[in-house]
Amino acid sequence: MGGGGGGYSISSGEMGELRREVEERTRRTLATSEINALLGEELARMNERDTQKVREQLEKIEQALDAEIGGLDTLLFGGSVAKHTFVDGLSDIDSLVILDREELAGLSPDEVRERFGDVLRAKLAGGDVADVLTGNMAVTLVYRDGTEIQLLPAIRRGDEVQISSADGQSWKWIEPRRFAERLTEVNQAQRRQVVPAIKLAKSIIAGLPEDQRLSGYHVEALAVAAFTGYNGSTTPREMLTHLFESASRGVLSPAPDATGQSVHIDEALGPANSRQRQACARALGGIARRMREASRAEDWRELLGQ
Numbered sequence: 001m002g003g004g005g006g007g008y009s010i011s012s013g014e015m016g017e018l019r020r021e022v023e024e025r026t027r028r029t030l031a032t033s034e035i036n037a038l039l040g041e042e043l044a045r046m047n048e049r050d051t052q053k054v055r056e057q058l059e060k061i062e063q064a065l066d067a068e069i070g071g072l073d074t075l076l077f078g079g080s081v082a083k084h085t086f087v088d089g090l091s092d093i094d095s096l097v098i099l100d101r102e103e104l105a106g107l108s109p110d111e112v113r114e115r116f117g118d119v120l121r122a123k124l125a126g127g128d129v130a131d132v133l134t135g136n137m138a139v140t141l142v143y144r145d146g147t148e149i150q151l152l153p154a155i156r157r158g159d160e161v162q163i164s165s166a167d168g169q170s171w172k173w174i175e176p177r178r179f180a181e182r183l184t185e186v187n188q189a190q191r192r193q194v195v196p197a198i199k200l201a202k203s204i205i206a207g208l209p210e211d212q213r214l215s216g217y218h219v220e221a222l223a224v225a226a227f228t229g230y231n232g233s234t235t236p237r238e239m240l241t242h243l244f245e246s247a248s249r250g251v252l253s254p255a256p257d258a259t260g261q262s263v264h265i266d267e268a269l270g271p272a273n274s275r276q277r278q279a280c281a282r283a284l285g286g287i288a289r290r291m292r293e294a295s296r297a298e299d300w301r302e303l304l305g306q
Helices: 012-047 051-068 102-106 109-124 178-189 194-205 216-227 236-250 275-293 297-303
Strands: 072-076 093-099 129-134 139-143 148-157 160-164 171-174
Touching (some): 012 194, 012 236, 051 093, 051 139, 051 148, 109 129, 109 139, 109 148, 109 160, 178 194, 178 216, 194 216, 236 275, 275 297
Parallel strands (some): 093 148
Antiparallel strands (some): 072 093, 129 139, 139 148, 148 160
16 A cells, blocks of 8 residues: 555654753753752752850850859840851851840840850850950850850740840830741741852852852842742752842842841841942852852752862
C-alpha cells in the first residue's frame, strides 16, 4: 500500500535545533540545582556558629541579674538570636531585660543602667568577659572571643514595657514582641524559607561599602515586606533574588519601627528618596540584576564573596 503522505517529518535542521534546546534546558536545570546546592552549603556554614555557647552566656547573665536585682520577669532575646537570623560578625545580639520590681519603677534610665553595669561587673567581669560598657541606652558585655552582648534594660509598668529614650534621659513605651511575631508569621507562610533568605542577604550586604550596608533589623523588615503575599518559588535562588529586587525599591522609603523603639528603623538614611537611599537602592538593585543574570554556580560564589 502506498500511503504515508499525511505524516509529519522533521528535517535534520529541525532535529538539531530541538536537540540543542533540550541540551540548553538540561544545562539550565543542572545549573539551577548547583546554585541552590551552593546556597544550601553557605547556609549550613552559617548555622555552624556555636549558638549554644551564646545561650549559655545569656543564661549566666540572667542568673546574675536575678540574684542581685531580683524581680526579673523574663529575658527576651529580641535581637537576631531570637529570630534565628544571626550571621557571625554581622548582627548584634540585643537582649531585652524586662524588670518587674516596684523600687526600680521610680529610677531613671541612667540609674537602672548603672545598676545593671555594677551587677554585671561584680558577677561576670573577668574570666570570659573582657569588659562591661555602659552606653546611652544599653549595657554591653564584651567577651574575650570578640562576642558582644547588648542588654537593653526595660521596666514593666502594668501591661506596658518601657525602655530608655535614645538620649538616655527618659522612658519610652515599646511593644517588643510585635516584629518577631510578624517575621515568624511570614516565615511560616513561605515554608520557613524567609529566614534562610535573610541570612544569605545579610552575608552579601556585609560586603557593601559601609554607607550602603543596611542594619540587620532593616534587612529583616525589608524581607517581611518582600514576602508578605509572595506567591513565587521558594527555592533559595528565587527567594534571595526576589528579596534584593524588592529591597531595592523598599529602601527608598523610611521603614516604620513596629516595636515602637523609634519612629523609623532606618532614620540614618534620611527622608524618602534621599541621596543615601538612592545609593543603597542602586547597590541592592545591582546585586539583584547579577543574581538574575548569573547562570553558573561560580557566578554565585562571587556574589557570596567566596
